[in-house]
Amino acid sequence: MSARLVLLGPPGAGKGTQAARLAEKLGVPAISTGDIFRSNIKNGTELGKKVQEVTASGRLVSDELTNELVRDRLAQQDAAEGFLLDGYPRNPAQVAALDEILGAEHRVDLAVEITADVDAVTERLLKRAQIEGRADDTEDVIRHRLDVYAEQTAPVSALYADRGLLVQVDGIGQVDEVTQRLLDAIGP
Ligand code: B4P
Numbered sequence: 001m002s003a004r005l006v007l008l009g010p011p012g013a014g015k016g017t018q019a020a021r022l023a024e025k026l027g028v029p030a031i032s033t034g035d036i037f038r039s040n041i042k043n044g045t046e047l048g049k050k051v052q053e054v055t056a057s058g059r060l061v062s063d064e065l066t067n068e069l070v071r072d073r074l075a076q077q078d079a080a081e082g083f084l085l086d087g088y089p090r091n092p093a094q095v096a097a098l099d100e101i102l103g104a105e106h107r108v109d110l111a112v113e114i115t116a117d118v119d120a121v122t123e124r125l126l127k128r129a130q131i132e133g134r135a136d137d138t139e140d141v142i143r144h145r146l147d148v149y150a151e152q153t154a155p156v157s158a159l160y161a162d163r164g165l166l167v168q169v170d171g172i173g174q175v176d177e178v179t180q181r182l183l184d185a186i187g188p
Helices: 015-026 031-043 045-059 063-074 092-102 118-132 139-162 176-187
Strands: 004-008 030-032 083-086 112-117 167-169
Touching: 004 015, 004 139, 015 030, 015 083, 015 176, 030 063, 031 045, 031 063, 031 083, 031 112, 045 063, 045 139, 063 092, 092 139, 112 139, 112 176, 118 139, 118 176, 139 167
Parallel strands: 004 083, 004 112, 030 083, 112 167
Antiparallel strands: none
16 A cells, blocks of 8 residues: 555645545545645634735645644654645646655655646636635635736646656546546556
């Protein structure tokens, strides 16, 4: 079983949805940088105050803050045997930081990219906006997040592909179907 996993894909591909399901099946913690930022904003922490504006606008939080947060989270006991990172690394500098955090002997086992086209993800995020009212799910901000993804995050997949560690999974279909495809891709 590959236990040190990163989950990649554009906003709305289903990373958050699938990370929770996979973590349960695989017995590792799902660590979502986006969720950690949102809970800090909700609780009014110092970190929350620092990242509120930047997340609401769809830009990326600084690498410095994000890498430190991931370093602290991965140092916790429950991540010692494996983890599923959702939404991190999000640019090539974060890939380098994660390599350094994990050290040469504990690198990522597999990077799983959930693929979905722009129309499908936009529709999903607009639907979520009606239900959850997330600050970054407005039409303008969604467009900006997709641009940020294309410019800064898509190269992350290429870096893992160069290492022979990337698998791509079609994220279109029922949630259960996508979960099964992901489990098949991750393998025994
Ligand atoms: P994230 O929380 O990572 O937001 P996201 O990319 O939009 O993904 P999310 O997990 O929410 O959506 P999902 O695809 O699961 O980041 C938010 C912000 O935090 C960023 O913009 C940035 O500012 C900051 N941030 C986070 N990580 C960072 C980092 N590493 N560096 C710097 N900044 C960082 O799901 C979307 C919707 O699709 C849901 O409503 C879901 O119900 C639906 N859905 C899922 N699967 C479906 C299916 N199969 N069919 C239909 N709908 C489906």
